[in-house]
Amino acid sequence: MDALLFDMDGVVVDSEDYWHRTEREELLPAVLDGEPPDLDDITGMPYREIYRLLDEQYETTVSEAEFVDLYDAAAASIYRERVALLDGFGEVREAAREAGVPVGLVSSSPPQWIDYVLDRFGLEFDLVLSNDEVEGPGKPEPDIYEAAAERLGVAPADCVAVEDSKNGSVAAARAGMTVVGYRVEHNAETDLSACSVVSSGAEELRVELLDRLSA
Incomplete structure (x- = not known):
């Protein structure tokens, strides 16, 4: 990726x-x-x-x-x-840094809500993009993911997006990205059919992303 x-x-x-x-x-x-x-x-x-x-x-x-x-x-x-931070997120973030792969946060939430999370957990991303900063409709339309790829200077087809909602996974797939679904209790029945693969729980997601980063 x-x-x-x-x-x-x-x-x-x-x-x-x-x-x-x-x-x-x-x-x-x-x-x-x-x-x-x-x-x-x-x-x-x-x-x-x-x-x-x-x-x-x-x-x-x-x-x-x-x-x-x-x-x-x-x-x-x-x-x-x-809220609590995703288990294993720090390890994935560090592996991406070592692999030279930029990591972006692509959210429908407004900037203030994103800042709450960044400040509370001391998180740093190569790109932080709120739907408020993108022209066009939000998820499930692909605009925010297309904008993220453009701002990072990469092709959408070479991006991996991690999503847990139907609207989000459809948006990333419509942008032409590989979508890794994240399945836990809150979205046990959610339609994630737009995803290329679905990881059940934080450990499966960690392994999936680390394997992709090391490939």
């Missing part, structure tokens, strides 16, 4: 466990009247695009500004106090 790209939520940090619970029990009941969507339909999307989808297809009870405030408050708690 010429570049290794990580999704943040549910991969680099286990935030999806907290987001799913918070969305199901607090956020969606506070912003919708009626049945909420399947969480797989919105996971991986930028949160402003989530609101637009909800506003078009469901009965929203708050404005977009109120929705954003609710999500921002939840994000501060989730990222600054609750």
Whole structure:
């Protein structure tokens, strides 16, 4: 590979466990009247695009500004106090550095949420890219992954992307990348058919990525 790209939520940090619970029990009941969507339909999307989808297809009870405030408050708690770093991430990051392979963080989350994670765990990437910094729609469209490859100066076909959501894996695959799926409890039933391979758990993912880096 010429570049290794990580999704943040549910991969680099286990935030999806907290987001799913918070969305199901607090956020969606506070912003919708009626049945909420399947969480797989919105996971991986930028949160402003989530609101637009909800506003078009469901009965929203708050404005977009109120929705954003609710999500921002939840994000501060989730990222600054609750999430844990992916087991083995440091080893993979060091192996990539030794192999001369740049590592990017490619996330639908806004820059402030990403900064919470970078600051808390002292993480450094060769590229940090939020969907807020890309023209065009978010995942599952390929724009953010195409932009990441362009900024790193590599061909999408020579990139490996690690994703845990249907929307994210479809986005990377549409960009022409090799997609390694990450399967854990929170996405046990998620459609990861766009992935070239799916690793179950942090240890399988660590071995998969280290093998690819050493090949």
